[in-house]
Amino acid sequence: MxxxxxxxxxxxxxxxxxxxxxxxxxxxxxxxxxxxxxxxxxxxxxxxxxxxxxxxxxxxxxxxxxxxxxxxxxxxxxxxxxxxxxxxxxxxxxxxxxxxxxxxxxxxxxxxxxxxxxxxxxxxxxxxxxxxxxxxxxxxxxxxxxxxxxxxxxxxxxxxxxxxxxxxxxxxxxxxxxxxxxxxxxxxxxxxxxxxxxxxxxxxxxxxxxxxxxxxxxxxxxxxxxxxxxxxxxxxxxxxxxxxxxxxxxxxxxxxxxxxxxxxxxGERPRPSRSSARSKAYIVDTLNTSALARSLETWEALGDTSANESANQLALRMEEACDRSMRQRKPFIRHHEPIVWWNADIDRLRTTCLRARRAESATHDSVRHIA
Missing domain, CATH: 3.60.10.10 (Endonuclease/exonuclease/phosphatase)
Known part of the structure; x- marks a missing residue:
């Protein structure tokens, strides 16, 4: 209302x-x-x-x-x-x-x-x-x-x-x-x-x-x-x-x-458990494409394996290839994991939408006040 x-x-x-x-x-x-x-x-x-x-x-x-x-x-x-x-x-x-x-x-x-x-x-x-x-x-x-x-x-x-x-x-x-x-x-x-x-x-x-x-x-x-x-x-x-x-x-x-x-x-936030796993991260600018290609060129999935097993094998091989072709960085700490689709253009559009929404709300307030 x-x-x-x-x-x-x-x-x-x-x-x-x-x-x-x-x-x-x-x-x-x-x-x-x-x-x-x-x-x-x-x-x-x-x-x-x-x-x-x-x-x-x-x-x-x-x-x-x-x-x-x-x-x-x-x-x-x-x-x-x-x-x-x-x-x-x-x-x-x-x-x-x-x-x-x-x-x-x-x-x-x-x-x-x-x-x-x-x-x-x-x-x-x-x-x-x-x-x-x-x-x-x-x-x-x-x-x-x-x-x-x-x-x-x-x-x-x-x-x-x-x-x-x-x-x-x-x-x-x-x-x-x-x-x-x-x-x-x-x-x-x-x-x-x-x-x-x-x-x-x-x-x-x-x-x-x-x-x-x-x-x-x-x-x-x-x-x-x-x-x-x-x-x-x-x-x-x-x-x-x-x-x-x-x-x-x-x-x-x-x-x-x-x-x-x-x-x-x-509220009260407990300490993080020591067992919480952290994902591995790499410095992309250090990628050696030749080393990456060499690490993957000989890979073949084992025969008679399910789709899930083949996917697990591929993931392990990709991790090994990344280890050999890029330098590792410190893992992302909590809250710092990037949203892969977010970029500066979307950020600018969000700001524009917020500004327009508030301007519309202010206009409605002024009209109601005059009425």
Whole structure:
């Protein structure tokens, strides 16, 4: 739903608190959430628990960080292709995805039963996923010491089904310690900058209040924009123990989707395992073509072998030929593996698309303001 610019800076006030805040245990926190734009910079609203204990703060100060990117890909292949380059540039460890074009079938991926909510350990070994649970509308996995939930609840979902899924998610997340819940909820509430609070927003607030989670969203920039319509429906919630020095922002790259990417730093990242394998790399400029040709000219596949065995033999022979014809370089460290199809022209086109999209959005905002 489109919102005029005058609504984006307006602080909403209510003579009577909403139904979810009438419980005396939650009313104070409800007021804090509604006044989130007036809180000191860096202070985040929490749902349920008024403050972070000193012990939790000390634990949080020792946490190592996980770089997270959150995005609704709108089931778009181009958006998912661009994501490959984006996570490399941002050095992301974990991607929380809604409506992916395609989910991977290896241990780096986890997907819900509908195929519309996914987790991708795009940073490799430090964020390897475990303890995966695939539900309806959400998927849960453990990344290091952080329990992560990716959610997608379609706007066409009946309210009863929405409430059931959120309750199932809350029951699973209860008493799990460090939790991160993120995704596209298609829910509106004043607490995250919407002009109105709808039934979905009230259900989400009421249910997550019992988990003592904090809302990381800041500002009132729309996370979804299609033509002249836009809204804030992509949300990020985290345990209070994870808030110390946490960072949350809307990204500044063209995504190929009608949703903005959300970038946050949070959680605890374990040390990489010593057994993680590194790929071999070569300095291409040192290629000796004659040596390469000599190494391959006598090769023949062994007879009576399957296609897979022949392919393995060829791969080994190619590696030997490369060893003899090029100098090895240090292996690519994590996040530095190149995307083979990416080049300067594509990078320039992405920047041009982002500039045009923002210019169009600014034009719509000006028209709505004049109207």
């Amino acid at each position: 489109a919102r005029s610019s005058k609504h984006r800076t307006h602080t909403h006030s209510h003579t009577h608190p909403p139904q979810w805040a009438q419980d005396s245990r939650l009313s104070k926190q409800g007021n804090l959430l509604r006044l989130r734009r007036e809180r000191p910079r860096g202070q985040r609203p929490s749902i349920g628990k008024p403050a972070v204990s000193l012990l939790e703060a000390r634990r949080g100060s020792r946490n190592k960080r996980i770089e997270v990117i959150q995005l609704n890909l709108n089931h778009c292949r181009a958006a998912q292709d661009l994501l490959l380059q984006t996570v490399r540039e941002l050095k992301s460890d974990l991607a929380i995805l809604s409506e992916p074009y395609k989910s991977g079938d290896n241990e780096s991926w986890a997907t819900d039963r509908t195929g519309k909510a996914s987790l991708w350990a795009c940073g490799g070994d430090p964020c390897k996923l475990s303890n995966v649970l695939a539900g309806d509308g959400f998927v849960r996995a453990r990344a290091g010491n952080l329990w992560v939930y990716s959610c997608y609840l379609a706007p066409s979902l009946p309210l009863e089904s929405f409430a059931r899924i959120i309750e199932e998610l809350a029951e699973d997340a209860r008493n799990r310690g460090a939790v991160l819940i993120a995704g596209d909820f298609n829910a509106w509430a004043h607490e995250w900058g919407c002009r109105v609070t709808n039934a979905r927003g009230r259900i989400l607030l009421e249910t997550l209040a019992s988990l003592d989670l904090a809302l990381l969203n800041e500002g009132s920039q729309q996370t979804f924009c299609r033509g002249s319509a836009g809204s804030i429906i992509n949300l990020t919630f985290a345990s209070p123990s994870q808030l110390r020095n946490a960072r949350w922002r809307i990204g500044d790259v063209y995504t190929g989707s009608d949703h903005e990417d959300i970038v946050c730093t949070i």
